[in-house]
Each structure stands twice: as structure tokens, then as C-alpha cells.
Amino acid sequence: MRRVEVIEDFERQFNNLRSKSIRYFEVAFQDLSGVIRGRILKPGKADDILKGFRVDAFSTGFTSVENSDVHLLPDPHTLRLYRTRMGIVGFLIGDFYIDGKPFELYPRNALKEVVGGLRKELLLGAELEFYLARNYKPLDMGGYMDLSPYTVNHEVLLEIIENAREAGVEVKAGHHEVGPGQYEIVPPPLNPLELADTVVFLKKLVWETAARSGLQATFMPKPFEGLPGNGMHLHISYVSGGRNLLVEEGELTSMGSSLIGGLLTYARPFTLLTNPTVNSYKRLTPGFEAPVYLSWGRGNRSTMIRVPVGLEGLSGTVEFRLPDSSGNIYLKVLSTVFSVSKGLEDNIKPPPECHCNVFESKGLERVPQSLGEALEIAGKGVNGIEPLKPFIEKISEAKRKEWIAYLQSLNGHDHGSVTQWEIKEYFYR
Structure with a gap:
């Protein structure tokens, strides 16, 4: 048009x-x-x-x-x-x-250009996790997929889903997540630009719906000490002429393997984009189902890359479990699409599949353990990421200041716990 x-x-x-x-x-x-x-x-x-x-x-x-x-x-x-x-x-x-x-350094402009050049239909889905709270305390005592009216508050969740539907976003599903007061909504798979736009809109809608009920909603990666963090798992599908190119007859194709290889190869240098805050790294700790090691597996929720299993073999998508919903969603999606494209173009093969609990494994390469380490890794860079270098360099300027401000707030004592500095900085972002 x-x-x-x-x-x-x-x-x-x-x-x-x-x-x-x-x-x-x-x-x-x-x-x-x-x-x-x-x-x-x-x-x-x-x-x-x-x-x-x-x-x-x-x-x-x-x-x-x-x-x-x-x-x-x-x-x-x-x-x-x-x-x-x-x-x-x-x-x-x-x-x-x-x-x-x-403006070239505006991530949405860059993502529009990338999406316009995609030859096959690349679709992204997202699992948006958030906490509902009152006075900075989780709203309820529910657990994973809990349906009990005595322990969960589905009224607000259903209002969010209905408000999204009225706005033209058909949220496919919603449920209570593992943490008390933690919920998840799942918009439909969309092209990468539409998915990023939808995430921005849904964050605003969730905030507004919660506020109308006198509640707080937060997408902060780790808002509460000792409780599960909020992730934003991305589900990737790749089709051509209605044919799934990642999975055939319930098994992973060569293209599916290369796509996984690309995600794993670029995960560490792009962690600054997918997990861009001090608080992001409080989520990436063993014991809370968030990925810690570069790994992949079929149906294995301890791995960074999971190939979900359906009724008849693999379901047809690849789940990237590293990202959270903090930071600029267009940079997050841009880096994911870039990693996928490089994996397919260069036929990057992944390491052997992990069949065990990765949290108990040894010898696997780990994601950065702090924003400071993520900055260091991004600064070293890797070959082939030149198109995203201007964004990495620009965001690094801001994140170095953020990291220094955080360290100064600690007075030299970082015990890895969620601090009031983080609550003030990230709770409403």
C-alpha cells in the first residue's frame, strides 16, 4: 500500500x-x-x-x-x-x-529493513511472563498452571486477555506461572516486526489493566529474591509454501540444526541485547529453570534451546529460552533473526544434544554472569556481526554507565541478591 x-x-x-x-x-x-x-x-x-x-x-x-x-x-x-x-x-x-x-540507529527501522529482505516466512512467537503485585508483593500464592480460585487471581488475567482481544491481539493462551503472582500470556506467531510491535503494546496494556485494578504489573527479569524470574522465550518457525523447514515427520531437519547452531554461536556476544540489564543476570542462575549454559535438547527445559515435543514427535518450532522482556524488543528480535539467518546461511552445526539436566552438567560454556561480563564479551565481538556492531557499540555506552551506577550503589558489596537500586530502576520497565 x-x-x-x-x-x-x-x-x-x-x-x-x-x-x-x-x-x-x-x-x-x-x-x-x-x-x-x-x-x-x-x-x-x-x-x-x-x-x-x-x-x-x-x-x-x-x-x-x-x-x-x-x-x-x-x-x-x-x-x-x-x-x-x-x-x-x-x-x-x-x-x-x-x-x-x-534514522539508521533506530532499531525498529533496522528490523523493518531486515524483515523486508526475508525470503521465506520466518515467524516468531513469544511467551510474555510477568508478576502481578500489590505494594511490591506477589498478588497470590498460586503455582504453575494452578486453576484453584483460592490461590490465583484469574480475574485480572482474563481481563488482560479480553482487553487484548478487543484491541485486535488474539492472545492464544494464558496461565499462572511457577512463581506466586506470576502469569504468562502468549500472543500468536507473527513476522518479527509485528511480534516486536505486539510485545510493546501488550506490555503497555498489561500495565494499564493492572493499574485499573489497583495493582502493579512488572516484567522485570528478577523482581523478587528467591522466586522464579520473568523470561520472554521466543518460538521460531520457518516455512516455505506451507512446508515446515525445521521439522519433517517429527524429526529435526538439517536446516533446523543449522538454525540452532546459529542461535548458540551468537548467544554470548548478543546477550547484551537479549538480556540487557543488571537484573537480567539475577534471573540467569541455576535452580529456577532459566538457561545458564549454551546447550540444546528435545523437550529439555534445562537447555537454552529447546525443541518442543508434540503428540507425534517434534512440534515444529525451536524455542530460544535465553531472552527476557527487559530492554529494547527490536534489538532483541533483530539479534535473534540475525543469528538464525547466519546459522542457515553458513550451515552452522550445533554441538551434541544434551539429554541430561544441564544444571548438573560440567564443561559446557556458560552465558555471561553479569552485565559487566556481557559488556566485556560484546566488546570483543566475533566475526560476521558487522551489521549489528553500531547498535552494540551504542548500547554499550549506556550500559557501562548503568553498570558503574549499580556498582557504586553497592559500596563494593555485591552478594548477588536483588537490590533496591534494581527495583527502583527496572520494576516498571
């Missing part, structure tokens, strides 16, 4: 929404560190939204202070209507432009 047709279509939608008394619109973006930012508009006409507005790219982590003006143009395709404390509001995601051209 040409730009003029997109504008005309949005104008028709806008006039229809005005007739239904929908007055407010949010135009949002993720800054380099993943904070959802934006502006609330009360437009009189469609162009008041479509013309966008100026953003300080220095304060949002993208540019130097002496060259900080960028223009945010909303993408009309991202329009969602959802219930908030202000009533029903329109939500759009925008892109950064400089001098009329897409």
Missing part, C-alpha cells in the same frame, strides 16, 4: 473514531534501553497525529547532545484501541527520521 493510500485509510479510521467519542491517542516508541516513551495527543484531525513530533534523541540514548533532534512519525499500521484509565485510547508506534530519512 502506497503512503498516500495509508494516509487516506487512517483518515477514514480517525473520522470514525471521532464519531465514537475517542479523543486521545498515544504515539509511542522504545528508547535505546527499552523504556516505552511517547506523547499523549488530543488531535482535532488525522494530520495532527500523522505529522508526528520532534523527539530529543540524546535523552533517549540514540545520539550525542549536539545532534539530538529527530522526528517521530507514527506508523498507521500499528494503531490499536485499548481500555485505559482515560477510557478507550488509540495507541500507535512511531519511527525516527532525520532529514526525511529513516
